[in-house]
Amino acid sequence: MYAGPVQDLIEELGRLPGVGPKSAQRIAFHLLKLPKQDALRLARAVTEVKERVTLCTRCFNVAEGDECGVCVDSRRESGVLCVVEEPRDIVAVEKTHEYRGRYHVLQGAISPIEGIGPDQLKVRELLARLEPEEISEVILCTNPNIEGEATAMYLARLLRPLGLKVTRIASGLPVGGDLEYADELTLGRALEGRREVEA
C-alpha cells in the first residue's frame, strides 16, 4: 500500500507491544512529518540501549557496565533481597520509598503455558547470592497473578528450608479503591490478610 520504507516502518512499529496496525500507521506518519533530527533521535535511542545497556551480573536489573545502580550503591541495606519479575518492577518498588535493600530480577515468572519453568528464570543465581551476601530475608514481590503467585509459591518452598525469612507482599484493596467495585478474589484476599487495628 505504501512506498517500501514506510511500509517497513509500519510493520516494525506494529511489532511493539500495545501498538496495533492503526497506531503503527499513525506513528509512522508522525515520524515522517517530524524534523529529521528528531526522528533520528529515536533511532539512536534504540541503538544506544542495545549497545550500552546490559543486565547487572549480580541482580539482573538493567545496567550500564557490570553492575546496576542499586548493586553498586553501598548505602543500600544488605541482608534483604526483594525478588521481582522484571527490571521495571524495581522502579515501581523504588517509587514507594519503603524499601532500602537490594533486588533480584527473575527475568520472568513461571508459566507452563509459555514453557517457562524455574530453569528459564534467574533462580539458580538467586540461590547463589544467599550465602555470600548473608541474606536473612527474601521478599517475594512477583505479580499477584497466576504466574506470579506460582513463582512466589515455588520460591517460598525452595527458600524456607534454608532457614530464611520468606515474605510475600500483601494482596488486598488498592488504596483509594471502592469495596463495591472490588472483584471477589481481591476482596477475599483483603479479608484473609486482615490485621488487628491498633488503638
Place this chain on the structure above:
Amino acid sequence: MYAGPVQDLIEELGRLPGVGPKSAQRIAFHLLKLPKQDALRLARAVTEVKERVTLCTRCFNVAEGDECGVCVDSRRESGVLCVVEEPRDIVAVEKTHEYRGRYHVLQGAISPIEGIGPDQLKVRELLARLEPEEISEVILCTNPNIEGEATAMYLARLLRPLGLKVTRIASGLPVGGDLEYADELTLGRALEGRREVEA
C-alpha cells in the same frame, strides 16, 4: 530512575502520538529484551524512512524519488483529483477500490487555532495542477470534522468559479452502524443527504 540510555529511550518513545509514559516504558523494556538485530531493525526502519522517503513533487503523497506511485501510474484516470489532508487518507480511499483517479494531499487542514491557514497548505500547488492536467472534477475528501469541513468549504468557494465540478464525500451513518447510537449531527447529515430509493 533508569540507567541513562533506558531513560532516553523511554522519553523518545513517550513523544510518539498515542504513547503514554506507561506504554513508553513497556515498549522500552520490550526492546531491551528483544534480540539485538530485531531492535536495530526498528532503528534502521526509522532512519531509512527519513533518508529515503520524500513528498511527491506533484501531489505531496509520500514517495521514494520524485513522484509517488499513484502519480507515475499511467493507468490512473486523469482529469479527476481527490483532495485529502494526509498521505494516509490516500490509503483509506484506495482500499475502497471505488476511485481510479489521482490525488492531491493538502498536508493538513485549515485550523485557525493551530495557526494553519490556506497558505500553510498545498492549495497553491493544487490550483497550479488544474490547467496542465485538464482537471474537470475535484472531490473534496477532507475529514468530516470542523477543520476538514472548513477546508472543504474554502476550496469549494475557490474552485467553483473556475468552472470545475466540485464534489464533497457524503456524511451519514456508517455501514453496519446503529441508528440508536448515532450522534444527532451524523443522523442530521444522513437525513439531509437522503437519496431516492430506486425501485
